[in-house]
Amino acid sequence: MISDSELKVCMVGLGYIGLPTAAVIARSGAAVLGIDVDPRVVETVNSGKVHIEEIDLDGLVSGVVARGLLRASTEIAPADVFVIAVPTPFGPNHEPDIGYVLEAAATIAPVLKAGDTVILESTSPIGTTEKVAALLADRRTDLAIPGHCSGTADVAIAYCPERVLPGRILVELIDNDRVIGGITPRCARKALYFYRRFVRGACVTTTARAAEMTKLTENAFRDVNIAFANELSVVADTMGIDVWEVIRLANRHPRVNILSPGPGVGGHCIAVDPWFLVHADPENSRLIRTAREVNDAKIAHTIARAEALAEEIPGAPIACLGLAFKANIDDFRESPALKVALHLAKRFGDRVRIVEPYAARLPQAFESTGAQLIDLDTALETCPAFVVLVDHDIFRSVPLDERADKRVHDARGIWPDQPKAQASTPRLRVAG
Secondary structure, three states: OOOOOOOEEEEEOOOOOHHHHHHHHHHOOOEEEEEOOOHHHHHHHHOOOOOOOOOOHHHHHHHHHHOOOEEEEOOOOOOOEEEEOOOOOEOOOOOEOOHHHHHHHHHHHHHOOOOOEEEEOOOOOOOHHHHHHHHHHHHOOOOOOOOOOOOOOOOEEEEOOOOOOOOOHHHHHHHOOEEEEEOOHHHHHHHHHHHOOOOOOOEEEEEHHHHHHHHHHHHHHHHHHHHHHHHHHHHHHHHOOOHHHHHHHHOOOOOOOOOOOOOOOOOOOOOOHHHHHHHHOHHHOHHHHHHHHHHHHHHHHHHHHHHHHHHHOOOOOEEEEOOOOOOOOOOOOOOHHHHHHHHHHHHHHHHEEEEOOOOOOOOHHHOOOOOEEOOHHHHHHHOOEEEEOOOOHHHHOOOHHHOOOOEEEEOOOOOOOOOHHHOOOOOOOOOO
16 A cells, blocks of 8 residues: 555545645645646645635645645646545536536546546535546546456546535544445445545445435435424414524424524535435435425525515615625535525615625625625614624624614524513514
């Protein structure tokens, strides 16, 4: 087995997963080359800086770049292990798009050599790893590719999905268990040896298809449970009941653990991955489809409640708190908060103020709407109405006396109602 100091790793994709993973592997002593199609990303990483927000990532990248263990390029180069971490979006009808994965495999093909390992980490539809193997077999007829040869293959091909939480990526890359699926058992073992270099959690081997479905199952499970909470919040709203109180009381049952509702579901995983299962077997994935529809519909419900709040105070500025898909990160992918705020900005124009501590400027979609990016203190001083869309820690820090005279639509349940006996003005507060 190649020693840590001799191992050469090529990370294809330097996004929210690829860059932290590349940095963690480099910290273990391997020489890592990060590949990205964006020259600006390459330049940023090679300068020892980062282009994404993640706790402690800037220091780690700076350190491994300074030690010569991590560098970035737009050009592929030979390596011992190739890790693919590129996007897998879905199309207009929720059909999965693995085009970036296959492009990455095609990029690797010319430099692949006997003894190499190729690992796909991108969340992918079932069967994608096999398609990567088929592409490599087509492009490199001089190599014995697993699943396309008899006897021992020249290279190993495996699937090992990331399963990390933004804001804790560097910790969870090391501590979380990993599911490693090989095209063959031999492939899985080869990938296992690689992950054992930097993962403290358990590494469990299985087939590539089982590993692919495991990742989709994890995110579909979470989506279904969030959908229950979101549907419950709509029912409670209709009945005039505080859903946060109901959930708090219900969760006192020893076998009940209801999640917190919100304005919808976002991010690169939970809002996308369940559709891969629905697409694979639409007849038998009715619950998974319904959960996706419930969570998507929650965005429209949140918009309607926020619009009602805005219409109660014509002409007054409205502060939308947060654009990210979850707390304390700068990731806006598939964010329901962004969709709500953008809808309000398009309808109410310059009345809308956006508070997003993890953004230096508003996303391009807000151009020409008249919406402004302001800080939290300015919002508290100038805005009589608030729509709470993200539970950033800084938003939780606002005490009751600073918002006692505000009208609030709280989609996150982080601003408890003022006691009625002390209320100075009428308030609108509903679960978002």
